[in-house]
Amino acid sequence: MERLLDHLQADKAGRSVRRGTKEPYDNLKLIMVWKNQFRTEPFHYRLKLAVGLKAIQQPKIAYDVLAGKYRTSNVNSDVVERICNSLDVDPLKRLCGEIGRYDLMQENHSNSAKGVGVWVSNWLERFNKTPARTTLPNMTIDKFTSRRLKNDKIFRAGSFELAEEIMLVEYPRFPSD
Structure with missing residues (x-):
């Protein structure tokens, strides 16, 4: 998960979700913090997440993300x-x-x-x-x-x-x- 955060260039808030808890971290919460961080322009989350997942050797999940199985198949x-x-x-x-x-x-x-x-x-x-x-x-x-x-x-x-x-x-x- 740390490699995925590096690839996604997650900010400190996202990393604190991973490091700052005593209980096992929640992957969904981690991705939501990354998704909701402030950006200066519209951002294609599915593409960036899929590229990050492929980079950490998770192609099956990356293809599912690109296929829209985890939310939507619409363009932002x-x-x-x-x-x-x-x-x-x-x-x-x-x-x-x-x-x-x-x-x-x-x-x-x-x-x-x-x-x-x-x-x-x-x-x-x-x-x-x-x-x-x-x-x-x-x-x-x-x-x-x-x-x-x-x-x-x-x-x-x-x-x-x-x-x-x-x-x-x-x-x-x-x-x-």
Whole structure:
């Protein structure tokens, strides 16, 4: 656990939970103190925790954390807004076009970022309702391929961080074996 705390760069409050108690420390309390510490920007807890768990040779738990088995499979909307706010005007407009939200192209920067956040939060639900469709060479594209192609377009539009966040939601279901 000490190696995990080092990797997560836990502050003194988190370490005091581990060291300052006479009874066996509570791992959940320790992780909650780490999660609730003050941060200056939105933070992707699942990714950071999974990387830390892999670093201390706990890949099964790391895959389960990435898969959302321990809470949620949604992207943090604050993270998406921070990513969008870091984009210049043209890349943000290009991103809005790629996701099919042309109405956001006319909005101001912060409203466009919030709109992209709403779109990403509905990412899995929207594509789960999408039926398989036939393309020109009579090849059927299922919902998984359709989502992958959409994420590839987002990546090519220059929104690398956003594509990575979406991939964590899209492809987190690694085998736990």
